[in-house]
Amino acid sequence: MSQQQAAGEADNPPGETPDNPAEAAVDAAAATAPETAPADAPADPAARVAELEGELAELRGQLEAQREQVLRARADLDNQRKRAERELENAHKYALEQCMKELLPVRDSLEMGLAASADQATEVAHLREGTALTLKLLSGMLEKFSVREIVPQGEKFDPAFHQAMATQPSAEVAADHVLTVYQKGYLLNDRLLRPALVIVAAAPKT
Numbered sequence: 001m002s003q004q005q006a007a008g009e010a011d012n013p014p015g016e017t018p019d020n021p022a023e024a025a026v027d028a029a030a031a032t033a034p035e036t037a038p039a040d041a042p043a044d045p046a047a048r049v050a051e052l053e054g055e056l057a058e059l060r061g062q063l064e065a066q067r068e069q070v071l072r073a074r075a076d077l078d079n080q081r082k083r084a085e086r087e088l089e090n091a092h093k094y095a096l097e098q099c100m101k102e103l104l105p106v107r108d109s110l111e112m113g114l115a116a117s118a119d120q121a122t123e124v125a126h127l128r129e130g131t132a133l134t135l136k137l138l139s140g141m142l143e144k145f146s147v148r149e150i151v152p153q154g155e156k157f158d159p160a161f162h163q164a165m166a167t168q169p170s171a172e173v174a175a176d177h178v179l180t181v182y183q184k185g186y187l188l189n190d191r192l193l194r195p196a197l198v199i200v201a202a203a204p205k206t
Contacts, residue, residue: 102141109134142186150185150196152178161185163195173201 113130116122150161157164157176165182173179178198185196 099141099145102144106134106138106141109137146189147193148187150187151181152185152196152198153181154178157198157200161187161192161195162198162200164200165197167200167202169204170201171204175201175203177201 109130113127113134116130117127152158152162154173155178157178162178162185168179170179177200178196179201180199181196182199183197186193
């Protein structure tokens with residue numbers, strides 16, 4: 001055995017494959033190679049950029065659609081506000097329109113009665129009849145607008161609806177009851193327009 005063979009056997013212990021330059025090169029390349037990329041990662045970076053740009057464009061489209069919805073909703077609210085303001089303004093301006101229409105015939109009747117009274121040939125009975133008709137027209141108008149009279153003759157005095165002008169002893173009417181109504185009161189939909197002016201009975205003096 002030559003000295004070179006002995007040296008080779010010393011460099012390669014028994015049981016191992018002798019050195020091979022080609023195999024050594026393959027092993028070195030495998031050791032220095034980068035790790036394999038994840039399976040779900042795109043092979044081409046340009047494809048990933050294109051995918052992200054598509055997602056961005058979709059989000060921008062959704063944002064624009066929501067912006068348009070907000071603008072339309074704001075415009076609708078603005079229109080409703082303006083319409084409500086116009087209706088409220090008209091309500092303030094013409095709230096008494098119907099009432100005035102109902103009151104005009106009463107005025108017409110009064111004018112006709114006044115003209116008839118200037119005629120010396122007009123009988124008092126005719127004037128009385130015209131006045132009664134005018135009062136009937138006025139009462140019907142008040143009733144139509146939910147205006148009710150307060151005539152508390154003989155009722156217990158109620159400071160919420162009656163205004164006492166004085167007290168007067170009475171043997172016919174119980175104390176703290178209305179003895180005389182000087183002026184009628186009126187309610188509008190159960191809300192007091194004007195209290196009735198009354199004299200309240202007091203216990204008779206002994």
